[in-house]
Amino acid sequence: DAGVTQSPTHLIKTRGQQVTLRCSPKSGHDTVSWYQQALGQGPQFIFQYYEEEERQRGNFPDRFSGHQFPNYSSELNVNALLLGDSALYLCASGFGTTFTNTEAFFGQGTRLTVV
Amino acid sequence: GENVGLHLPTLSVQEGDNSIINCAYSNSASDYFIWYKQESGKGPQFIIDIRSNMDKRQGQRVTVLLNKTVKHLSLQIAATQPGDSAVYFCAENFSRKGSARQLTFGSGTQLTVLP
Numbered sequence: 001d002a003g004v005t006q007s008p009t010h011l012i013k014t015r016g017q018q019v020t021l022r023c024s025p026k027s028g029h030d031t032v033s034w035y036q037q038a039l040g041q042g043p044q045f046i047f048q049y050y051e052e053e054e055r056q057r058g059n060f061p062d063r064f065s066g067h068q069f070p071n072y073s074s075e076l077n078v079n080a081l082l083l084g085d086s087a088l089y090l091c092a093s094g095f096g097t098t099f100t101n102t103e104a105f106f107g108q109g110t111r112l113t114v115v
Numbered sequence: 116g117e118n119v120g121l122h123l124p125t126l127s128v129q130e131g132d133n134s135i136i137n138c139a140y141s142n143s144a145s146d147y148f149i150w151y152k153q154e155s156g157k158g159p160q161f162i163i164d165i166r167s168n169m170d171k172r173q174g175q176r177v178t179v180l181l182n183k184t185v186k187h188l189s190l191q192i193a194a195t196q197p198g199d200s201a202v203y204f205c206a207e208n209f210s211r212k213g214s215a216r217q218l219t220f221g222s223g224t225q226l227t228v229l230p
Contacts, residue, residue, distance in 0.1 A: 042204050042220030056217050090158050104218055106162035
C-alpha cells in the first residue's frame with residue numbers, strides 16, 4: 001500500500017519563475033493538504049483540497065494556488081518565485097475534512113530552492 | 116504554536132533513559148492533537164494522537180499527556196533508542212466554524228540520543 005508520494009524530490013528554480021509540485025494521496029484518502037516548511041521551523045499550512053475544491057487556506061498569497069484531480073491527486077503551483085519561497089513543501093492526505101478519526105499522513109516532501 | 120525561528124529547543128538523553136518532550140499549544144478550541152517525528156530530509160511521521168476528551172493515551176513505547184487547563188502536551192518515550200533521534204513536533208487540529216480543519220504545528224524539539 002503506497003503512502004503519500006510527491007514529485008519531484010528536489011527542484012531548483014530562478015526568481016520570477018513558476019513551479020508545479022505534485023502529490024498522490026495514500027490509497028483510500030480523498031483530502032490533500034499542502035504545507036511549507038522553512039529550514040528549522042515547523043510546517044505551515046498552505047491550503048486543503050477536498051472534492052476538487054479548495055476548502056481552507058492559510059496565510060499565503062495568491063501566488064500559491066492548487067488543484068485537485070478526480071483521482072484525488074493534487075498539484076501546488078507557485079508563481080513569481082521569490083528567494084523566500086525556498087523550503088520543503090509537504091503534502092498530507094487524509095479522509096474527509098475532519099481529521100478527527102484519521103491520522104494525517106505526510107509525503108517525503110519536495111525540496112524547492114529558488115536562486 | 117508559534118515559530119521560534121532557526122533555533123530549535125534541544126533535548127539530549129542517554130540511550131535507555133526515558134525522554135519527555137513538551138509542547139504548548141495555542142488554541143483552546145483545538146480538539147485533536149498529533150505528535151510527529153521528523154528525521155532529516157524526510158516528511159513528518161505520525162507517532163500518536165489524542166483527542167481533547169482524553170488526558171492520556173499510550174502507544175508502543177510512547178505516551179501522550181494532555182493538560183487542557185494549561186494548554187500543554189507532552190510526549191514520553193520509554194527506553195529511548197538511537198533511532199529516536201529526530202525533531203519532534205506537536206500539531207493541533209481545529210476547525211473554524213464552517214471551515215475545514217487544518218493542522219497547526221509547534222516549533223519542534225530536537226531530540227539527540229547519546230550512546
